[in-house]
Amino acid sequence: MEPLSRLDRKIWGIAWPAILANISVPLLGLVDSAILGHLGNSRYLAAVAVGAALLTFLYWGFSFLRMGTTGLVARAEGAGRHDRATLVLLRSSALALLIAATVFSLREPLIGLGLYLMAPAPDLYPLAASYAHIRIYSAPAVLVTYTVLGWFIGRQDTRWPMLVVIVTNLANIALDFLLVMGLDLRSDGAAWATVIAEYLGCAVALASARHKLPRDPIEELRRKLLDWRAYRALLRSNRHLFVRTVCLLFAFAFFVAQGENLGSEVVAANTLLVHLMMVAAYGLDGFAFAAEGLSGQRLGARDLPGFYRAVHRCALWSAITAAVVSVGLLAASAPMITLLTDLENIRALMRTYYPWLVVLPLLAAPAYLLDGVFVGASETRYMMSTMLLSLLGVFLPLWYFTQGLGNHGLWLSFAAFNLARGITLYLCYRDLNHKAGWLR
Numbered sequence: 001m002e003p004l005s006r007l008d009r010k011i012w013g014i015a016w017p018a019i020l021a022n023i024s025v026p027l028l029g030l031v032d033s034a035i036l037g038h039l040g041n042s043r044y045l046a047a048v049a050v051g052a053a054l055l056t057f058l059y060w061g062f063s064f065l066r067m068g069t070t071g072l073v074a075r076a077e078g079a080g081r082h083d084r085a086t087l088v089l090l091r092s093s094a095l096a097l098l099i100a101a102t103v104f105s106l107r108e109p110l111i112g113l114g115l116y117l118m119a120p121a122p123d124l125y126p127l128a129a130s131y132a133h134i135r136i137y138s139a140p141a142v143l144v145t146y147t148v149l150g151w152f153i154g155r156q157d158t159r160w161p162m163l164v165v166i167v168t169n170l171a172n173i174a175l176d177f178l179l180v181m182g183l184d185l186r187s188d189g190a191a192w193a194t195v196i197a198e199y200l201g202c203a204v205a206l207a208s209a210r211h212k213l214p215r216d217p218i219e220e221l222r223r224k225l226l227d228w229r230a231y232r233a234l235l236r237s238n239r240h241l242f243v244r245t246v247c248l249l250f251a252f253a254f255f256v257a258q259g260e261n262l263g264s265e266v267v268a269a270n271t272l273l274v275h276l277m278m279v280a281a282y283g284l285d286g287f288a289f290a291a292e293g294l295s296g297q298r299l300g301a302r303d304l305p306g307f308y309r310a311v312h313r314c315a316l317w318s319a320i321t322a323a324v325v326s327v328g329l330l331a332a333s334a335p336m337i338t339l340l341t342d343l344e345n346i347r348a349l350m351r352t353y354y355p356w357l358v359v360l361p362l363l364a365a366p367a368y369l370l371d372g373v374f375v376g377a378s379e380t381r382y383m384m385s386t387m388l389l390s391l392l393g394v395f396l397p398l399w400y401f402t403q404g405l406g407n408h409g410l411w412l413s414f415a416a417f418n419l420a421r422g423i424t425l426y427l428c429y430r431d432l433n434h435k436a437g438w439l440r
Contacts, residue, residue, distance in 0.1 A: 015287050015289065046124050058110065065147050065150065071375045078299060129186075238394050
């Protein structure tokens with residue numbers, strides 16, 4: 001039996017690079033906003049916000065490539081089948097390139113539909129459209145990077161993904177200064193900076209993976225890659241994750257859209273609170289990554305007691321982190337609100353709804369942790385079904401019946417949605433325990 005101190009060190013060894021990498025993402029957004037905010041015209045900042053939101057929504061829809069790769073690689077590595085883990089990476093990358101080619105060929109209707117639904121102001125539309133048409137050139141780099149990062153996490157290695165994310169973000173910042181400020185390309189410059197940085201990040205990811213791949217004969221790899229029957233497990237896992245991800249994105253989009261119906265000041269307050277919530281979630285994501293790699297590896301080795309120990313320790317650290325985050329948000333509420341806005345009306349609204357932000361890490365922690373467990377176990381069907389149940393059976397009905405509560409009703413529905421995800425995933429986890437279904 002592995003000593004708990006060694007297991008805890010392994011969990012933190014996976015979690016801290018992931019947390020550090022995740023924290024760099026909102027920091028990049030702040031730098032982008034600061035650079036564009038000094039151009040003397042807010043149109044460029046607003047256009048980039050619209051275009052970036054559209055591309056983020058589109059790319060996040062394919063984040064199943066990362067999660068699906070992680071689970072299959074973790075189980076293959078646990079079983080000692082390093083050749084199978086390599087094939088998962090190559091097949092996932094081939095699927096990523098196929099999806100990227102499809103996205104690029106359909107870029108005109110996709111961008112047109114997205115901007116129609118987002119309905120930017122007439123003076124922002126051409127700038128946002130130009131930004132999106134440039135950014136979509138990065139689709140191959142973004143999607144292939146997803147698969148490589150998934151392969152690393154499945155091998156319980158988050159240091160290389162941390163390096164990839166940090167290199168990408170630092171390159172983006174430097175290119176922003178060069179293209180936006182130096183060459184005066186404005187919002188188009190911000191788009192090209194991100195495209196170049198994402199290809200650089202992809203190159204770093206591929207180079208780092210190449211040194212860790214076994215040197216199998218090229219002809220043998222080609223033969224296995226062309227075996228279309230072998231793609232069924234990958235497609236089955238990714239199908240469930242795709243539906244789950246689309247539902248999650250819909251929940252966030254619905255939350256924002258309903259806030260808009262309550263007035264511009266409510267939207268502004270909700271947006272700032274959601275940004276803080278996402279930053280808090282990055283800490284919990286680190287332990288979800290640890291659960292993905294460790295649970296998949298233990299199940300691949302058919303070590304069920306080791307699987308339970310890994311899940312329990314990840315759950316303990318996730319709960320402690322959630323409590324620390326909630327206490328930190330509560331203690332820092334006044335300076336945080338003061339820092340984020342100078343508008344007293346927005347500050348007052350943020351103070352009104354801030355308690356929801358404080359309790360959300362505690363309510364959402366089980367869902368984040370169990371997402372990681374089910375990803376590592378490649379039991380993605382449960383993630384899809386619980387997400388659908390939480391969205392259609394909890395979030396939307398509760399929002400409908402609490403509209404009289406205004407924004408409090410919206411936050412209540414969103415909080416209940418996150419809690420429902422954790423409860424339903426736990427029920428599935430317990431059911432699989434009773435049926436001894438983890439090793440099937």
